[in-house]
Amino acid sequence: MVTVGEIYQQIDAFAPFHTAMSFDNPGLLVGSPDSPVQTVLLSLDITPPVVQEAMELGAQLIVSHHPVIFHPLKQLSAKSAPYLLASYGISAVCAHTNLDMAQGGVNSCLAERLQLSQVAMLKEYENSGLPEALCGSLVRPYSPREFAQFVKTVLHCDGLRFTDGGQAVTRVGLCSGGGADLVYAAAQAGCQAFVTGESKHSILLDAEAMGITMVDAGHFYTEDVVILPLLNRLALQFPELRFLKSQRMHSPAKYL
DSSP: OOBHHHHHHHHHHHSOGGGSOTTOOOEEEESOTTOBOSEEEEESSOOHHHHHHHHHHTOSEEEESSOSOOSOOSOOOTTSHHHHHHHHTOEEEEOOHHHHHSTTSHHHHHHHHTTOEEEEEEEEOTTTOOEEEEEEEEEEEEOHHHHHHHHHHHHTOSOOEEOOOSSOEEEEEEOTTTOGGGHHHHHHTTOSEEEESOOOHHHHHHHHHTTOEEEEOOHHHHHGGGHHHHHHHHHHHOTTSEEEEOSSOOOOOOOO
16 A cells, blocks of 8 residues: 655655755655555645545545645644644645755746746756746747736636836746745846746836836745646556545635
8 A cells, every 4th residue: 555655755756855945844744654545635735624625535645835834833723734634644745845946846837837938947046956946938929918918817817916027028037936036037037027926015116127027926826836737747656546636725815
């Protein structure tokens, strides 16, 4: 029977956990590597509704992107996700920044969804040499507004924010999630646009001043792109198991 540890090792083979950024807390965060697995639920986050979903589906393991335990726990509420995981006997493997930077990981999946070609490293993470951000070329030029609409369509966003860089967009930089500060590297690399998941007012002002069409598509939408590819990769390696994508995980942001 397949174990939690074997699934961990499969993820580690293409997105090594030791390559995660220093602030991160990825890995097997709940449960034992020896626990047997028949059903695995994949989700961007492990929230209480996602744990409840896993229990109802009979899942023994949740594989997520964001760590279910990130900061040291000072209290363990009976309604919290870690408590519920332990109560239901469900393990949790979380692949965070190691999955962001891996070939076939989050940023690679985002570049594929944006239909970029000639994809290359935009910014190197100095501790590992892996790409912290990527850049690539579009199939045709877009106006700033057209490009923002394109991103909204291909990521299935409810809404997004963007700056008008004032020039046609042919080359795009990207960093999923909270990568807004890498817009400066994108400008230096000759990109006319940058896609990420979160942005501050000051960075948006800088992007506009640099002539960059910066698209803030939301943390969820720039990272959820990895979940189905990861599911398919694991299903190929473990055909005897049942892999499911969470239906209760969603973007918490609403748009009027």
